[in-house]
Amino acid sequence: MPFELHFPTTFEEAWALLEKGPPGSTLPIAGGTDLLLAMEFRRFSPRHVVSLSRLPLQAYEVGPEEVRIGSLVPLRTLELDPRLCARLPALVEAIAEVGSVQLRHRATLGGNVVRASSSSDLLPPLIALRSLLTLRSREGRRTLPLEEFVQGSWKTGLRPGELVEDVRVPLPRPGTYRWQRVRPANDISQVGLAVVRHPAQAGGLRWNLVAGGTTPTVQRLIRAEATLVSEEPSQEDVALAAQRAAEEARFATDLRAAEEYRRHLLQVLVRRGVEDVLRSPLAKEVRG
Amino acid sequence: MRRTDALPKARGALTYGADLAAPQMLWAAYATSVHPHARLRSLPVEEARAMPGVRAVLTAGDIPRVLPKRRWDPSRPLLVETECRFQGEPVAVVAAQSLVEARAAARFLQSKAEWEVLPAFTDLEKEFPEWPDVETMKRHERVNAHVLARRGDFERAVAEADLVHEETFRTPMVAQVPMEPHACLARVQGDDWHVQTTTQTPFGMREDIADKLHLPEAKVRVEGTWVGGGFGGKNEALLETHALLLSRLTDRPVRLSLSFREEFLFTRTTQPAIFRMATCVRDGKPFARRTRLLLDTGASLPGRDFALGYSLGFTLGPYRWDTWELEGYALRTHRAPFGPHRAPLAPQCTFASDGHMDSLARRLKVDPFQLRLEQVWRTGDRTPFGQEVPPFAAAAALEQARALEKEWRRGLAPGHGIGVGLGFWSTGTSMGGEAVLTLGPKGLTILQGEREIGSGSVVEGLRVIAAQATGLPEDAVEVVYGDTSTAPFDSGVFGSRTVIALGRAVEKGCEALLKELARRSDHSPGEAGEATPRPRTSRGKLRLDLQGGEVFVRSPRGTGPLLGYLTEEERNGGGLRAHGKEYGRSHELDSSGAVEGDLYAYSDLIAAVHLAEVRVDPDTGSVRVVRYAAFHDAGKVLDREGYRGQVEGGLVMGLGTALSEEGLITSEGRLQNAGLLDYRVPTIRDAPSDLRIIAIEGFPGSGPQGSKGVGEPPIIPVPATVANAVADATGSRVLELPLTPERVARALALISPGAPTGPAGPVTPAVRGRPK
Structure with missing residues (x-):
């Protein structure tokens, strides 16, 4: 089905768009590597798709004890960072096995987490690493361990209007x-x-x-x-x-x-x- | 970059089927059956016709009124009328203003169609757990064809044998999976039924459309596009008939293409087979073999099976047997019809035949090379069907592979194994082809009716052949692609025949041009065509050359511009013309062994010996091919790079058949993995990095300069080679394709051997036999 694609540049705009229409009629899109397939297979038929690409979700800070990864950071960026390779081998090894190089240039950590696939290659290392999610909505921010967030395929603790802002992972971890x-x-x-x-x-x-x-x-x-x-x-x-x-x-x-x-x-x-x-x-x- | 199509293809400048468009064009989409076997109760056609943008909905009932003769061939149903024969069979085709609207209406029809589900026959194993007796099969309504052929008495051979080695091999449904799905654009204007389509065989398609729609061939015009891979799957008219009918119905151009899901469900491909092999051994020598084959030919109609009789011969291998017996049944099931697929069923036959030979060598504790070398055909031997073996490099290839195997075996890592596989093929040279050559002052043009499907055989091959035959540089040779109304007849791109047959036609055309120029050179140059006889001295020495962009003729009498050789008429008409034809030869066949059904003669024989080193994970069953070498009976290599490309591509495709590709069905017979997600073709990362291609020349074939076809042979020995290597590494033989980690784990007894509900299905325990 045809849909309208929106490019909000502020969270306010994004929330306004996401609140429109009945549930399921408006969906956010990150890299789109899963959502587009799901739309092709008609699992979802949104009338409006809200691209998150112009929102400030690209933060990426590698600190001495933690890495903060904005939900829109492409997997390929993480895969090629020698600081992560040396200190978070479980995550980087998994990222390198997701799809193809082309796909990893599009796919994001936030998208993978919200997809919550039972065969995800990223959820096992992220949960084993005790990652924390920052979720952001009109009401503000909250932090949730990833383990509690993931419930099943396409099923998460995400509330209506809420977006994944970043994923925080402690390091170094053998x-x-x-x-x-x-x-x-x-x-x-x-x-x-x-x-x-x-x-x-x-x-x-x-x-x-x-x-x-x-x-x-x-x-x-x-x-x-x-x-x-x-x-x-x-x-x-x-x-x-x-x-x-x-x-x-x-x-x-x-x-x-x-x-x-x-x-x-x-x-x-x-x-x-x-x-x-x-x-x-x-x-x-x-x-x- | 030498290939002339490479850069424009990389830039997206060439037109493929999916690029076709025309003003006023309508988009079409299929509604298909969702059951393998069901009776159609109702279809909400009128509601679909009223949907937004919909211009027409074509059903079986509409076809007679659309066709000029008001009838079509009822033995070849174009759409489901009352009962579907397989999942994915088209029930209706919608034409609409946009693709979205066409798909919406098609989906509506598909979801609202009411079916009475009928029992589906999709599992040979379940229907025939044992080899069925003749009387049962005579009464069985789903037998499409039966072939029985023999020499000698196999039962007597069993009685005389020291050992009867028996194994059952199983192979699944596999698909061609070209990167470009089927797509066409049809436009019917008056009597001109014109279709542009991505096809391997424009002339074959014209005949097919004319037959199916009861039209004279002259009214059907097929125009090929650039083809993004065919592998045998783009021969028959599938979409084209429907698009033409819709165009006729709407008076508009109609575009129809398949999704990848539809590619898997609706196109013709390789279906499952069960090979029961038995080989008798006396004094350490195998002397008699019997093959019993159950072949699932899908919803193929009776009389339309080509695979059974042709394939059975390959299960004897390229070996001498005192006694042999071949029996097979082609069974009509509720799967998609069987169709051509890069050396149809030969990789499967070879998996059985050569795997069986390999396990016999291990059982007899003899060198697998030696066992094969003692039995293999040599030039001048007789095939089982009595044909004299033309120059055949199997023994030479085996010797070379044996030398490399010795090298590899030194220092072989633990958990690794090496396997050899021997396959052979016979190219389709008996089908014809023609080319019209025009030699003008600036170069040579070849007008012909094939389309380039990716291998380079047309875009490069024909130019190389003409360049080598005339002396012109390749740049001065141009290939022109005609449609079926402008090009001379050609059978199409299949059977590894382009270079061998059409190439030979081009070579003959070049020879005719040179002969004519030589004749004229023997007369006085400059007075071309005029009869002033001179002594013949320059025969066969004449060559062409390009100097400063002009074609020159070099003969013992001297060098001069081509212009001086042309008549005035030729100068005005573009140049000197020649017509090259090659219709091959039909080969003699001793059919006295045939009891029922047909045997097929071989033409050129091509041997392929492959060597693989694999690493098998002893805990998980994972197989990784670490080194691979392919020794190929080339005849004569015309173009090194092109040859290498074909062999590499074929063997990587074969690795998919060997390791990961299989159509999986549910217990109701529905295909579960119709798509690229769970139908696993190899990617570039799955290809072994150490890949050696060795062309063995000196055993000439019937192509230009003694060349042999190379499109199909490279895929043939791959599954056998990999399975033999796994057996070498582990001591366990997997008798069913593909060798997925799970299947290997079962063979290694890491988990239970049978998984009645699992996807891998049962695996027959390693080697069975009954020593006497």
């Missing part, structure tokens, strides 16, 4: 992103797994493990995380964590993989992922 696909390049992962180790001073568990390809959305592997209590868990603990991860993950059979195969893969990926993180130079550098 970690990795592992995946399995039928076709290595430019495919959807059958299973994805982010493994991140946090410092003791960050509080909470030392390790966060988040899987994608799960149903109905990406899933934190809490029992596996609880098995990895120390900074350098033993091989036995890693094996046990892998086994628990495979047991606790909610998988289904679909056209991309059988449930049984996904469970098997997750077990392999957890073992390899944790072992690789332990061996990584960053893990040796960042201790305590």
Whole structure:
């Protein structure tokens, strides 16, 4: 269906546009790599599409303890930043596997988060990294952990009129992103797994493990995380964590993989992922 | 940049099917069946006709009144009348002022159509878990064709064998997936049924349209556009008939194109097959083979199956057998009709045939090269169908591959394996082609009726052939693309035949031009055409040259401008003209082995031996091709770069067949992955970086200078080669394509072997057999 495309330059203008018409008739667009497909498949048929490209959502600051990524920053910018490559390997490894180079020039972190796909390659590392979202609306700003924000495919804690302003990710964090696909390049992962180790001073568990390809959305592997209590868990603990991860993950059979195969893969990926993180130079550098 | 179409294509300056437009044009869109098999109860045609912008809705019932003869060929239904035969079969076509309006009305029709769903037959495995007996099949209403051929008594061979090696191979639906979807623009004015379209075969399409619409061929005019890949999928008239009918109905030009989803559902392609292979061995030597093939030919109509009889021969491999038996059934199912697809079914046949040979070598614990070399056809042997083997480089290619394999095997990393695959092909040289050549003072033009589909065989190949035949630089040779009313007849771009057949026609035309110039040179130059006989001394030595933009003739008598050789009429008429024709030869076939159905003769035989090194992840089943080498029976390479491009492209396409491409259906028979998201063609990042192409010359074919076709052979051995390499790396053989990580994981027993509900389906355990 035809639609009208708007380019607001202020948040006020954007909110005014987004409040028009019945729900679903006006949608915001960032990179558009998912939304346009969803419109092609008629999941959405908006009459008005509001481009966020001219709003001040491109902030990008790499600090000593945190990176703040504006929701409209293209993935390719992050992928090519050596500061992130060295200090947030889990995120950068995942970004490098999203679609093609052309797509990563368009696609944004904010868009990926709002899409909330269960097979997203970015949600597992972002959640494992304990990312925080800044959400902005007429009422002001609020901050929400990404883990609480994501509920299911296209389902999030986003309120009407609210926009994702930025994503804040702590760094440095040793970690990795592992995946399995039928076709290595430019495919959807059958299973994805982010493994991140946090410092003791960050509080909470030392390790966060988040899987994608799960149903109905990406899933934190809490029992596996609880098995990895120390900074350098033993091989036995890693094996046990892998086994628990495979047991606790909610998988289904679909056209991309059988449930049984996904469970098997997750077990392999957890073992390899944790072992690789332990061996990584960053893990040796960042201790305590 | 040498290819003349490269820069304009990169700039978007050439017209493809999807670029076609005309003033007053209407846009068309399809409403299709959403079920594989169902009876149409109602279709809200009148409501659709009243929708905004809609100018016409064409249904089956409207066709007779649109056609001049008021009838069409009922055996080839153009639209669903009462019962759909496959998911995606067109039910109605809408023409509207805009694409958005056309699609809206088509979607309305599709969603409001009422169907009575009928049982669909889409799964050969379920219908025939075992090889069916003859009596069952005689009564089975869905048998489209049956072929049985044999020499000797296979049952006796079984009794005499030390070992009978048996395996069942399975292959899925795979699609051509050209980058450019089908698209056409039709315009009917009076008696002129004119269609511009992206096609591999303008003349074949003209015949097809004329047949389907009961029109005289002379009233149908097909004009090809630049083609963004065909791979066999752009031969038949699919959209063109509908666009022509709508144009006739509305008196307006009508444009019709397919979405990628429709490409997967509605076009003709390769459908699943099950190969039951058995090979008898005595004293360590395989001497008898039997193939039993169940081929899903989709909704192909009886009598229109080309694949079964042609394919079966490839399952014997290019090998000598004392005894052989071939039997196959083509089954009419509720899938899209089977259609040509870069060496139709040959990669699948070779996966079965050569994979079977490879597993036999492993079972007998003999060198897989040696086993093949002892059996393989050599020039002068007889094929199973009694044909003398023309020059054939299979043994030479195997020897070269063996030498490289030794090199690779030294220091082979753990988890890696090397596989060899041998395939062969026979090009479609028996179909004809013609070209009209005009040699003028500035250069040579070739008027011909093929279209460039991407390989370079027309845009580059014909120029290279003419340049090499005459001595002119390629820049002085121009290829002109005619439509079916202006170009001489040609069968089209398929069967790896362009360079071999049309190229040979061009070469013959060049020879005729030089012969005529030589004749004139033997007379007094400057008095062309006038009869002043002189002794013949310059035969065969005459060449052309370009000097300062002018064509010169160089003969032993000296060099002079072409102008001096032309008659006044020729000077005024553009130049000296010659007509080159090549209609190939029909080959002899010993059909005494055929019990039922037809066997097909081979023409040129082309061998292809591939070597792959793979890395198999022992924990996940992932297969990565790390090195690849292709040894190809080239005859004679006419253009190194073009040759390399064809082989590389073909083998990367084959890697998709081997590793990732398959149409997946639901239990109701609906295609689940009609689109590029979950139907996985290889990307450039999936291609191995170490890729060697080795052309073996000296085994001449029937093309110009002894060349052989190269369009199809490169894809043929790829799935077998990769599967053989995986077997080498792991000791387990995957008997079903493609070798997805999940399927390999099942073969490696990382997970259970069968997944009745999973997408990968059951996998037959490694090697079965019954030692005697």
